[in-house]
Amino acid sequence: MRSKMKDVAQKAGVSTATVSHVINGTRYVSENTKKKVYQAMRDLNYSPNFVARSLRSSSSKTIGLIIPAKEMDTSGFFFMSIAHSIEKKLKEIGYQLILSNSNEEIENEIQQINMFKNQMIDGLIMAPTYGDHSYLKEFEDQLPIVFIDRKPEGIDCDCVLVDNFKGTYEAMNHLIHKGHQRIGYISGPLGLTTSDERLRGYKHALLENNLQVDESMIVIDEASLEAGKKAMAFLLEQSKCTAVMIGNNILTLGSVVTLNKSKIQVPEEMAVIGYDNYEWTEATNPPLTIIKQPIHEIGEKAAELLLARLENPQKESSRVSLPSSLEIRSSC
Structure with a gap:
């Protein structure tokens, strides 16, 4: 009942x-x-019922978007760039976008979804935070949902993802082919498909090249500037790695701060590959090699999937996997 x-x-x-x-x-x-x-x-x-929604005679022409941007986290730029692409696509056919932020907390996420439901949105695009999302099953047939960047736990819906495994795997192979055998890895918290798949790509590249996975060279911490600083300091003090692969942008930024402070020569003493093509990555000395995600394509494809779902609510769920690319610069 x-x-x-x-x-x-x-x-x-x-x-x-x-x-x-x-x-x-x-x-x-x-x-x-x-x-x-x-x-x-x-x-x-x-979950609150949708009686009011079912009584509505016409579309609101409004789509909700929930992003998980935390304060002082550079991921805000990533998700806002996606939001811009979604909004541009929706405007072409007369839809408007309402943006909200879960702050990477599932309680906030639930609250924002309930707020959107009361505003009678036609559909929802969201980057899910950590945790079980089976609570969304209650109304997925009444509120079309497209997930972006991360695949949620507990529910099967339309998704637009990036092939994080392959992106990290190819970056690791680039380092290995450059002669590096002791490669450190810095990651944000596991439990999101993005972090999990990137770590899996790192390990798979090592094993495929007959190199040992040394857990002492893997640092997992919160996604913050300070965590990036500390993680790099740990690798410099405790390991003998000659290269490091960093699993997100804010940790990359923190790592670069520590390398500069420690006067480590990049790439002579430490080769570096980070994530996301933010402008600051080209301003470092030397410019950073990064894994570039197709930000605008994520937004466009998410909007297209949601509009297709509104047109045909009964169609089977789709999972789109977009490729990343390795932007090779002077840091490795």
Whole structure:
């Protein structure tokens, strides 16, 4: 039997009015209480119904977009560039885009989705955060969803992804063919398909070239500037690697700061390959070799998939995998 709002309230130990305020964002509710309500919603597989939506006689011509940009994280530029491409594509046929940010927290993500539902959007594009997304099954047949950049857990929907495994694998082979055998790796937290596949590509390239995977040369930490600084400092002090592959942009930036501070000559003493073709990567000395993701194509394809889903809600889900490319500069 479908759970009701009062069931959520009872399980969370709050009033139904509080649950309503959390769902609709109509009044301040403490973060602790929000977490209790969201946990109760997940435990009960509860989602507000779509009666109001089904009674609507026409399209709102509005699409929602949720990105997971954290403060002081350069991924904000990545996702905003994708948002620009989505908006441009949607405008061509008279749709508008509403943007929201989960801040890489699933509770915020749920809140933003509920807000969008109340605004009667026609469809949703989102880069999912960490965690189980089976809660979306409740209404996936009523709200078309396209996932970008990351494949979510617990639900099968249209996705536009980048082949992170192949991109990292090819970058590693470039380093290996340059003669490097001890190659360090710096990654953000695992649990997202992007991070998981990049690490898998790193390890596969080593093993395919009969090189040992040395776990002491793999550093996994939060995706932040400080974490990148510390990770590179650790590799310089504790390992004998001659090259390093870095799994995202903010960690690359932090690593470069440490290399400069330590007066390490790149690439003579340490070859470096990072992720994403941000302008700053060309301004370093020397310019960084990077794995370039097809940012604009991600946005365009996501918009196309969502519009196709609106046109044919019953079609089978699609998974688009776009290639990245290795932009070779002077750092390796």
